[in-house]
Amino acid sequence: LILSEYLCVITALHCCLWRSSCGMIIYKVSEEVNKGTVVGNIAKDLKISVLESRILQLVTRSNRKYFDVNLKTGALFVNERIDREELCFAYQQCALNLEAVIQNPHSRYRIEIHITDVNDHTPQFPRDEYQLEITESALPGSRFPIEHAQDPDIGTNSVRLYRLSPNEHFALDSNKPSLNTKHIELVLKKPLDRNKKVYVFCFGTMLLTLTVQICWTNFLYTCSSV
Structure with missing residues (x-):
């Protein structure tokens, strides 16, 4: 379904949503999805036809590499397990901010990935x-x-x-x-x-x-x- 600048692709595991505006892309993915789950396609969303010949680097403030890019296909995928509660505790909004730096020519794009919650915790009373x-x-x-x-x-x-x-x-x-x-x-x-x-x-x-x-x-x- 395409409406204006929005594209939503739904699978059994996750929903990917992107918006490209002023050098920024927004994606959405559920926590706890399998390693290798594709979140979106940077090359397609940024309309870059040749990505492998251009040096691309994902820059993040996190010391863990939650996401990576396949330079042949442009697919942005989950690189390691994502625990929303570990990242954002009980906050309603949870997002990881990345920056894609591409050479030849040099360009920078902000990537914001919203992590959605799944019911993966059992409630606990303070005492038994x-x-x-x-x-x-x-x-x-x-x-x-x-x-x-x-x-x-x-x-x-x-x-x-x-x-x-x-x-x-x-x-x-x-x-x-x-x-x-x-x-x-x-x-x-x-x-x-x-x-x-x-x-x-x-x-x-x-x-x-x-x-x-x-x-x-x-x-x-x-x-x-x-």
């Missing part, structure tokens, strides 16, 4: 188990915060849903993560009564493939019976 002490006098509606899960991936690849095992005493305030808080909240649905039994609840909170144990032990006794 949480134990909460709850008094017998706790009223329905009482809230108990739990640290939220952390995920290096971004957007739709990040934490999307929390799920609490079925039980009669506790519920989640919301099963969706919030950007405004670092906690999720458990809400007491019905009173606890020590006279009936000692409560020890252990539920698994499912998030993608992650489970954390949340245990409540009701041993903080409130004198409520004569």
Whole structure:
């Protein structure tokens, strides 16, 4: 599909997008693609018919050579594994900037390669188990915060849903993560009564493939019976 100055080529592994303007090319490729994956064709995109006879050098500030060029075909390809989270942490935008220096005649072109995220990390809670002490006098509606899960991936690849095992005493305030808080909240649905039994609840909170144990032990006794 060609619209004005945009060209998008989609394969099962990646999408390459380029724009040539004032000596600059923009490409896009997913992280974790195989070594040798072609990102674009510099010779074609810059309309250079003979590349092999002209000395070309890719200049980057990185000490790792993520990309290289086939001088016979002009193909820009992935030279080593790309981990978006290692490069850009949790930032929404992630790009590598290169400069293609071509001789005979001398010319320089900026190359900007946007690295898109893939869902390659399992969310992690700060702890494997949480134990909460709850008094017998706790009223329905009482809230108990739990640290939220952390995920290096971004957007739709990040934490999307929390799920609490079925039980009669506790519920989640919301099963969706919030950007405004670092906690999720458990809400007491019905009173606890020590006279009936000692409560020890252990539920698994499912998030993608992650489970954390949340245990409540009701041993903080409130004198409520004569």
